[in-house]
Amino acid sequence: MFVVKRDGRQITARIARLATGLHDSCDPVLVAQKVAAGVHPGVATRALDELAAETAAALTSAHPDYGRLAARIAVSSLHKDTLASxxxxxxxxxxxxxxxxxxxxxxxxxxxxxxxxxxxxxxxxxxxxxxxxxxxxxxxxxxxxxxxxxxxxxxxxxxxxxxxxxxxxxxxx
Incomplete structure (x- = not known):
């Protein structure tokens, strides 16, 4: 299962990219599936990022690397909202x-x-x-x-x- 953003990219692919190097127990597809369950018409991509970070953070009891994934999602979202310079x-x-x-x-x-x-x-x-x-x-x-x-x-x-x-x-x- 995957969610397609307005620009056509998959949320699963983004979360998987952010999970690179984390323990195998940290499943980006599981996070994306839980995010997809919270999707509603008109949801903003910023809200999807927030939901994905909160979802990953809630899974830290399954493996601590979910906390690192949550931080990566939150930082990636911040980078979208701020200037690089x-x-x-x-x-x-x-x-x-x-x-x-x-x-x-x-x-x-x-x-x-x-x-x-x-x-x-x-x-x-x-x-x-x-x-x-x-x-x-x-x-x-x-x-x-x-x-x-x-x-x-x-x-x-x-x-x-x-x-x-x-x-x-x-x-x-």
Whole structure:
């Protein structure tokens, strides 16, 4: 059994893709069948994602990997609703307005918005220096984008201290 989304893709195929690498006891078809039972006319794909994540989470008593599948479904759904670009996201948050009265209500500081706007305005020389000197490489090729490098550096305290969050917070000024 499978449910076909509006664009013709199967929900079962998506859940199976998200279940890659999980224990065999974690059955994506079972999750899709339970989701199909909750489908009603006009249901939004966002609601299907939520139902699929909740369904997988409810099956964690059968195997803990269902919890990992639920998280993967929820994160995949979040990715559909958010921008891939950090700089575009910061700009969007800076331009946020109060939905009630339209007054500016930025979600980030002007300073952060400016740093991100300027920091991502690399000229060719700046980008090539970044690529050559700072981006991690595998087999001679860069394997990360500038925003990946910035996130990696920001996470350095966690890399040093692992799950010791208080120590990581002390390391990061």
């Amino acid at each position: 950090f700089s575009q996201t910061v700009a969007l948050m800076w331009r946020h307005a109060n939905p009630g009265n339209g007054e500016p209500a930025p979600l980030v500081s002007e300073q952060l918005a400016e740093v991100v706007r300027e920091g991502y305005a690399y000229d060719y020389f700046g980008f090539k220096t970044l690529e050559r000197s700072y981006l991690l490489r595998m087999a001679g090729r860069a394997v990360e984008r500038p925003q990946h490098m910035l996130m990696r550096v920001a996470a350095t305290p966690v890399g040093i201290h692992g799950p010791d969050v208080p120590a990581a917070l002390e390391t990061d000024p």
